[in-house]
Structure formats: C-alpha cells, structure tokens
Amino acid sequence: GIQVEQSPPDLILQEGANSTLRCNFSDSVNNLQWFHQNPWGQLINLFYIPSGTKQNGRLSATTVATERYSLLYISSSQTTDSGVYFCAVYNQAGTALIFGKGTTLSVSS
Amino acid sequence: DVKVTQSSRYLVKRTGEKVFLECVQDMDHENMFWYRQDPGLGLRLIYFSYDVKMKEKGDIPEGYSVSREKKERFSLILESASTNQTSMYLCASRKIPGLGYNEQFFGPGTRLTVL
Numbered sequence: 001g002i003q004v005e006q007s008p009p010d011l012i013l014q015e016g017a018n019s020t021l022r023c024n025f026s027d028s029v030n031n032l033q034w035f036h037q038n039p040w041g042q043l044i045n046l047f048y049i050p051s052g053t054k055q056n057g058r059l060s061a062t063t064v065a066t067e068r069y070s071l072l073y074i075s076s077s078q079t080t081d082s083g084v085y086f087c088a089v090y091n092q093a094g095t096a097l098i099f100g101k102g103t104t105l106s107v108s109s
Numbered sequence: 110d111v112k113v114t115q116s117s118r119y120l121v122k123r124t125g126e127k128v129f130l131e132c133v134q135d136m137d138h139e140n141m142f143w144y145r146q147d148p149g150l151g152l153r154l155i156y157f158s159y160d161v162k163m164k165e166k167g168d169i170p171e172g173y174s175v176s177r178e179k180k181e182r183f184s185l186i187l188e189s190a191s192t193n194q195t196s197m198y199l200c201a202s203r204k205i206p207g208l209g210y211n212e213q214f215f216g217p218g219t220r221l222t223v224l
Contacts, residue, residue, distance in 0.1 A: 031211045033212060033213065035215075040118075040217070040218075041146075041197055041199075041217070041218040041220065042215065042216075042217045042218055043199065043215040043218075045212065045214060045215075048211070048212040050211075086152075088152075090211065094211075095142075095154070095157055095165070095167075096142070096144075096154035096157070096167055096168065097144075097152070097154075097201075097213055099151050099152045100151075101151060102151075
C-alpha cells in the first residue's frame with residue numbers, strides 16, 4: 001500500500017521563526033491533505049492540495065506530485081501553532097486516508 | 110463551513126457494555142468515516158459509508174458495527190466494549206469523491222476509556 005513519511009518528527013521553535021515540514025509519499029496520488037491536530041485532538045483542515053501551491057495567511061503548501069512530495073511552510077510561528085501536523089493521501093481504493101506519523105511542533109514564547 | 114459533530118468529547122464505559130458513538134454532519138455529504146487514533150499506530154479506518162444504509166469495512170472492523178439510517182448521521186457501535194478499544198475515535202465526512210470533492214472533514218473526536 002501507499003506509504004507516507006513525514007519529517008522532521010519533532011520541531012522546537014521560538015516564536016517568530018519560520019519552518020518547513022515535509023511529506024513524502026511512495027506512489028502517485030491525485031490528492032493530498034494537510035491537517036493540524038490541536039491539543040484537544042481535533043483535526044483541523046489546513047490544505048487540500050493535490051498539486052501546485054496554496055497560501056492561507058502565514059501558512060502555505062506546495063505539492064510536487066510527479067516527485068511525490070509536499071511541503072508545508074509556517075512563517076512567523078506563534079505559540080498557537082503548536083500541535084501535530086499530519087499529511088494524508090487516499091489509499092488505492094480512494095476511501096481511507098493514509099496518514100503520516102506527523103510532525104510535532106512546539107513553539108515557545 | 111462544513112461542520113461535523115460528535116456526541117461526546119469524553120466517555121468512560123465498563124467492559125462488556127454496549128457503546129454508541131454518534132456523528133452528525135450538516136453539509137449533505139454522501140460519504141462518512143470512522144477512524145481510531147492510537148499512539149504509535151496513527152489513524153486507522155474502522156468503517157466507512159458511501160451513503161444511507163451502505164457500509165464497508167475498513168482496516169480494523171473487528172469488534173465494531175455501524176449504522177447509517179439518515180444521510181447526516183453515522184453511528185459507531187461497540188457491541189461489547191473491551192479495554193483494547195480504549196482510544197480516540199474520529200468521525201469524518203466527504204462529498205461524493207471526484208470533481209474536486211475529495212477533501213475529508215473531521216469532527217472533534219471522542220476519547221473513549223473502557224475500564
């Protein structure tokens with residue numbers, strides 16, 4: 001099945017710093033989502049980005065489907081950005097999302 | 110905005126009890142999903158439903174059943190709860206896939222503890 005790998009597993013930043021999170025996937029996909037899981041466990045949709053680049057405020061994402069990776073950029077990080085960031089792609093059947101293990105981000109003031 | 114709600118944020122049950130987890134979405138989505146999330150194992154699909162009264166097993170259906178009598182509501186049932194079903198349960202929904210409608214939206218989750 002499709003494998004999804006995220007790096008780095010952990011990231012510690014000072015408030016105001018920038019960061020890049022990476023997601024590699026093992027097979028060609030036509031979909032990819034980025035989520036932020038907050039401390040209460042809810043998965044918040046950040047981007048649906050099968051290809052190309054999207055921006056939403058301080059966050060942006062780029063997916064290069066032909067090279068099987070996606071990047072999530074966080075600029076001017078804030079303490080509220082802390083949590084776990086997941087990328088996910090669909091399985092071959094197009095039903096279940098296959099999640100990476102996540103990147104745990106800690107932003108301190 | 111899509112809204113997916115779950116009946117409880119925290120739930121404590123005893124071994125052997127029948128447990129119902131409810132999920133409701135308000136965006137007329139055809140597909141609904143139940144996942145569980147465990148440390149070290151990530152998120153795994155339990156069941157999903159294409160539409161009303163339609164269901165398919167996911168990767169870990171053992172010990173669970175589901176019900177979808179109305180389009181907006183998808184219930185996960187633990188027939189006889191066991192301690193190994195202690196977990197975070199997440200519900201999600203999606204419009205019919207294709208035509209750019211592949212994005213899944215998640216509820217807030219239910220943390221279930223089985224004693």
